Amino acid sequence: MPNISTMHEKMSEELQGSKAPVFSLNGQRITRQRLLLLDLIRRGGHLNADELYRKAKEIRPDLSLSTVYRNLRLFIRLGLINEVKIGTKGHRYYEVRGAIEHYHLVCLSCGRVVEFQCPLAEQLKSKVGQESGFYITGIELSMEGYCPSCKT
Amino acid sequence: MPNISTMHEKMSEELQGSKAPVFSLNGQRITRQRLLLLDLIRRGGHLNADELYRKAKEIRPDLSLSTVYRNLRLFIRLGLINEVKIGTKGHRYYEVRGAIEHYHLVCLSCGRVVEFQCPLAEQLKSKVGQESGFYITGIELSMEGYCPSCKT
DNA sequence: ATGGGTGCAAAGACTTTGCACAGTT
DNA sequence: AACTGTGCAAAGTCTTTGCACCCAT
Numbered sequence: 282m283p284n285i286s287t288m289h290e291k292m293s294e295e296l297q298g299s300k301a302p303v304f305s306l307n308g309q310r311i312t313r314q315r316l317l318l319l320d321l322i323r324r325g326g327h328l329n330a331d332e333l334y335r336k337a338k339e340i341r342p343d344l345s346l347s348t349v350y351r352n353l354r355l356f357i358r359l360g361l362i363n364e365v366k367i368g369t370k371g372h373r374y375y376e377v378r379g380a381i382e383h384y385h386l387v388c389l390s391c392g393r394v395v396e397f398q399c400p401l402a403e404q405l406k407s408k409v410g411q412e413s414g415f416y417i418t419g420i421e422l423s424m425e426g427y428c429p430s431c432k433t
Numbered sequence: 434m435p436n437i438s439t440m441h442e443k444m445s446e447e448l449q450g451s452k453a454p455v456f457s458l459n460g461q462r463i464t465r466q467r468l469l470l471l472d473l474i475r476r477g478g479h480l481n482a483d484e485l486y487r488k489a490k491e492i493r494p495d496l497s498l499s500t501v502y503r504n505l506r507l508f509i510r511l512g513l514i515n516e517v518k519i520g521t522k523g524h525r526y527y528e529v530r531g532a533i534e535h536y537h538l539v540c541l542s543c544g545r546v547v548e549f550q551c552p553l554a555e556q557l558k559s560k561v562g563q564e565s566g567f568y569i570t571g572i573e574l575s576m577e578g579y580c581p582s583c584k585t
Numbered sequence: 586a587t588g589g590g591t592g593c594a595a596a597g598a599c600t601t602t603g604c605a606c607a608g609t610t
Numbered sequence: 611a612a613c614t615g616t617g618c619a620a621a622g623t624c625t626t627t628g629c630a631c632c633c634a635t
Contacts, residue, residue, distance in 0.1 A: 310609070310614060330599080345617045350600060352615095369516075369571045371523040373599090386565055397561055401553050409549055409576060413538055417578035419521045424561060426569035462589060462634065482624080497592045502625060504590095525624090 309355065314344055318352050319377075322362055327374040327385070327394040367394060368425040384422040390431035461507065466496055470504050471529075474514055479526040479537070479546045519546060520577040536574040542583035 314337075321336050322328060328336070334349045353375055356362040363378050368387045374394070382403075383396045402422055410417040426432075466489075473488050474480060480488070486501045505527055508514040515530050520539045526546070534555070535548040554574055562569040578584075 312608090312615065314616075343617075347601075347618080348616060354601095364521075366518065366521070366523040366573075369518070369573055371518045371525075371573075373523075386561060386567055386569070388567070389570065395565055395567070397565065399557065399561075401557060405551065405553060406576065409538060409551075410578070413547055413549065414581040415538055415540070415547070415576075415578045416584040417538070417576050418541065419577045421518075421521055421523075421573065421575045421577075423573045424558065424567075424569050425571045425573075426562070426567045429566040432568040464590065464634090466591075495592075499593080499626075500591060506626090 309359070314341065314348050315352055315355075317341060317344075318349065319356065319361065322356075322375055323377050327365070327367070327376055329372060329374050333375065365423070366421060367423050384424075386424045386426070388428035388431055389425055390427055393428050395428070461511070466493065466500050467504055467507075469493060469496075470501065471508065471513065474508075474527055475529050479517070479519070479528055481524060481526050485527065517575070518573060519575050536576075538576045538578070540580035540583055541577055542579055545580050547580070 317337055317340060318333065321333055325333070325336065330346075330349055330353060333353075334344070334346050337344050337349065353362070353364070356375075357364055360378060362375050365374050365376060365385060366372065367374055367385045368389070374385075381398060383398050384402070386395045386397055387393070388395075399422065402420060406417050406420055409415070469489055469492060470485065473485055477485070477488065482498075482501055482505060485505075486496070486498050489496050489501065505514070505516070508527075509516055512530060514527050517526050517528065517537060518524065519526055519537045520541075526537075533550060535550050536554065538547045538549055539545070540547075551574065554572060558569050558572055561567070
């Protein structure tokens with residue numbers, strides 16, 4: 282069982298590149314569950330809540346699904362991860378918040394998710410904002426289809 | 434109570450611009466519930482299942498929510514309407530299928546939905562398809578923000 | 586008469602919440 | 611001691627499904 286200083290150390294790693302004082306500011310605690318979940322999201326690419334739950338349960342069998350949901354909300358609030366809705370079915374996936382803005386392409390057959398960048402999206406945002414008079418806060422862009430292996 | 438020839442007439446109107454024989458082909462029946470629902474979707478702009486249910490219930494109080502859901506699925510299968518997921522919350526809305534491909538912009542304050550066209554989206558689709566090797570079947574694009582009246 | 590359509594209620598998938606207990610500070 | 615975080619179970623939201631009855635063909 283890791284002691285608390287080990288945890289702090291690990292959490293510092295987790296916090297690389299994000300606003301450091303968020304945890305202490307909000308009085309949020311660094312728990313094993315949280316470390317585990319963040320770690321799995323970081324490794325796992327694109328996971329939904331249930332996938333994350335099952336993976337985490339392999340390591341901590343006593344972990345509960347509500348802890349997963351609660352902490353996903355927390356991580357989002359803290360800006361550590363993003364929730365993305367992929368494909369026309371709009372399922373929710375989670376991924377670490379990276380510097381590069383990107384969008385998603387999902388294979389309808391095997392479920393593989395590919396990220397792509399889209400410089401046009403920013404242009405689009407300001408163009409649509411100008412023409413509509415809206416102040417635009419968010420953009421949702423994803424595509425779906427069949428990947429090279431599945432499309433034949 | 435409208436007789437069946439009236440209903441056929443009305444349904445023909447509904448079918449303007451879509452593949453006409455779909456109903457007869459599939460043996461789908463023209464019912465008052467279906468006429469009402471299609472009519473409300475046509476008038477209503479962007480409705481979700483519950484909004485549609487409540488509007489329809491004002492006219493036919495005995496209508497059930499499952500009929501709404503069942504017929505939304507049906508209309509989608511027949512190509513009469515589109516299901517769109519708007520905003521980062523990904524709520525499902527329904528609208529008549531028009532000729533012009535368009536996307537949606539929703540006000541986070543008043544809920545107003547504005548349609549916009551995006552010639553770039555088609556380009557984007559083929560570009561992403563080329564670069565990724567995917568065969569792309571669907572694209573999901575929407576934005577959210579605050580409309581002119583709400584943004585101050 | 587036949588077979589699809591509807592209302593009702595129940596079940597499903599996914600997510601949130603209330604509560605008592607456990608672990609940190 | 612005070613308070614946050616967790617597990618568990620219950621409740622919530624949105625959608626689908628099973629079944630008996632109804633109605634159009």
